[in-house]
Amino acid sequence: MVRLTRLAGCLSLLALFSVAPILAETKAPSTPPVAVTGETTTPHTTAAAHGAVDPQKELGKQLSLFTVIPFVLILLAIAILPLVIPHLWESNLVKAVISLLLALIMGAYLVTQGHLGIEVIVETLKEYYAFICLLVALFTISGGIFVEGDLRATPLTNTVILGIGAVIASFIGTTGASVLLIRPLIRTNKERRHTTHIFVFFILLVSNVGGVLLPVGDPPLFMGYLYGVPFFWTLIKLWPIWLTAVAALLMVFFVWDMFAYRSETKADLRKDDQNESPLRVHGAFNFVLIGGVLLAVVFLKDYKLDHGTLAMAWLQQPVMLGFALLSFVLDHMKKVKLTKAHEEQILARMEKEGKAIENMRLMVHYHPHTPRDKNHFGFAPIIEVAALFIGIFITMIPALCLLKARGGETGVTQPWQFYWITGGLSSFLDNAPSYATFFALGQSVTANMGAAAGEVVTAATGVITEKILIGISVGAVFFGANTYIGNAPNFMVKAMCEESKIKMPSFFGYMAYTTAILVPVLGLVHVIFLR
Numbered sequence: 001m002v003r004l005t006r007l008a009g010c011l012s013l014l015a016l017f018s019v020a021p022i023l024a025e026t027k028a029p030s031t032p033p034v035a036v037t038g039e040t041t042t043p044h045t046t047a048a049a050h051g052a053v054d055p056q057k058e059l060g061k062q063l064s065l066f067t068v069i070p071f072v073l074i075l076l077a078i079a080i081l082p083l084v085i086p087h088l089w090e091s092n093l094v095k096a097v098i099s100l101l102l103a104l105i106m107g108a109y110l111v112t113q114g115h116l117g118i119e120v121i122v123e124t125l126k127e128y129y130a131f132i133c134l135l136v137a138l139f140t141i142s143g144g145i146f147v148e149g150d151l152r153a154t155p156l157t158n159t160v161i162l163g164i165g166a167v168i169a170s171f172i173g174t175t176g177a178s179v180l181l182i183r184p185l186i187r188t189n190k191e192r193r194h195t196t197h198i199f200v201f202f203i204l205l206v207s208n209v210g211g212v213l214l215p216v217g218d219p220p221l222f223m224g225y226l227y228g229v230p231f232f233w234t235l236i237k238l239w240p241i242w243l244t245a246v247a248a249l250l251m252v253f254f255v256w257d258m259f260a261y262r263s264e265t266k267a268d269l270r271k272d273d274q275n276e277s278p279l280r281v282h283g284a285f286n287f288v289l290i291g292g293v294l295l296a297v298v299f300l301k302d303y304k305l306d307h308g309t310l311a312m313a314w315l316q317q318p319v320m321l322g323f324a325l326l327s328f329v330l331d332h333m334k335k336v337k338l339t340k341a342h343e344e345q346i347l348a349r350m351e352k353e354g355k356a357i358e359n360m361r362l363m364v365h366y367h368p369h370t371p372r373d374k375n376h377f378g379f380a381p382i383i384e385v386a387a388l389f390i391g392i393f394i395t396m397i398p399a400l401c402l403l404k405a406r407g408g409e410t411g412v413t414q415p416w417q418f419y420w421i422t423g424g425l426s427s428f429l430d431n432a433p434s435y436a437t438f439f440a441l442g443q444s445v446t447a448n449m450g451a452a453a454g455e456v457v458t459a460a461t462g463v464i465t466e467k468i469l470i471g472i473s474v475g476a477v478f479f480g481a482n483t484y485i486g487n488a489p490n491f492m493v494k495a496m497c498e499e500s501k502i503k504m505p506s507f508f509g510y511m512a513y514t515t516a517i518l519v520p521v522l523g524l525v526h527v528i529f530l531r
Contacts, residue, residue, distance in 0.1 A: 060405030099391030142176030169210030220435030228460030407444025419471035423479030
């Protein structure tokens with residue numbers, strides 16, 4: 001009940017912020033609503049080409065390069081501190097203190113830059129609010145789904161599980177898919193001895209590569225959606241790359257697992273056959289709620305009409321949080337119902353047998369397990385993300401503004417350059433800010449290209465060449481699998497495997513796996529799609 005009350009309070013507080021766009025008034029001209037059509041345009045058709053003022057670009061002209069120092073510091077903290085002080089870094093309070101201090105320093109400085117600084121901060125906080133609401137909703141709802149059962153741990157079974165995970169990761173998020181499938185995969189392979197490679201491929205496919213098809217799949221892509229990239233653009237443009245990478249990784253895995261399977265003892269395989277049990281999905285109604293979240297993201301937006309604008313975008317976050325709260329409430333109601341049924345059963349038994357000690361013990365010590373209990377669900381991971389990303393969003397403002405104002409001076413102009421540089425940073429830093437940084441650079445490069453830009457994607461803050469955006473999107477998502485710190489689910493899967501006594505590679509040992517397995521696939525994507 002305490003956890004339910006805390007959740008209700010947190011969600012209510014987030015929902016309260018959603019009315020700000022309705023109540024707030026500003027003298028500056030509002031940004032026209034972006035039609036989420038998925039169509040591409042040419043530069044002369046965009047607002048940016050008509051001379052619309054971009055506050056980020058204008059602010060970037062005023063800022064010094066030294067203003068990126070807090071952004072660099074927070075990224076270095078995320079990359080290095082888990083390795084240097086792992087036990088201290090586990091505390092969300094430590095993360096929050098570091099993140100908020102850097103955010104406050106940068107926020108205070110930007111306020112001194114006048115109305116431009118304040119305007120950019122307000123827009124950034126709106127993006128942060130939308131970003132966190134989506135993560136909270138998907139994390140909370142997917143935590144209510146529990147897959148029970150123990151299949152035969154054959155190479156085909158494992159390949160199918162990884163393939164399913166690579167598909168659903170784009171719909172419920174890489175974190176949600178990882179939480180949903182990692183425990184069934186662990187149970188399925190618990191009788192086998194040679195299993196490390198299975199969970200390395202799980203991180204590659206389910207926790208990273210699989211999430212590239214929709215903005216809800218991985219945080220970098222959702223940031224792109226917040227910037228105005230059409231919702232279905234990733235699905236329409238990136239599915240061939242997704243299919244190529246997933247198919248290549250699954251083929252390598254199947255061959256690898258066949259050799260590993262042959263190395264298992266007959267006794268272990270016989271035990272695996274004996275422990276086989278069918279899969280059962282508990283909390284399946286949450287899939288409907290996830291569908292509701294996706295519909296809210298797609299359809300709750302501002303619609304431009306002949307006589308004005310129908311403002312519905314502000315409803316998006318409250319509706320998503322409402323679905324999350326409904327999922328949690330239904331789970332709690334189920335627990336109450338099971339407890340009540342048990343108590344009635346014990347009371348009926350006590351009427352017949354009397355108040356025996358055994359009956360009293362059964363009455364007191366009964367604790368029904370819901371799907372969330374079986375998943376060991378808690379809000380610590382999402383609190384960690386919220387604490388870190390408030391600092392990331394605020395401190396990366398100067399980097400984004402400087403790139404928009406001076407991005408043409410970097411010499412990075414080709415899609416394959418954006419692919420490898422965005423990916424290289426995403427391997428060791430968080431992939432969401434890496435995406436945001438090079439998205440801004442891509443817009444600056446596109447503006448300098450003029451008519452030579454070819455097909456472009458229209459975002460709220462301007463246009464970006466389609467090929468460049470493909471390189472940034474794929475690089476940010478795929479390369480996040482290269483290290484444990486490249487994407488949030490990576491460390492989570494490692495911890496859950498080690499909790500189940502599965503030997504996982506060290507930090508550099510894992511990099512050896514990804515260098516041998518993933519890097520050739522990344523090179524294949526470059527050769528086929530980004531030359």
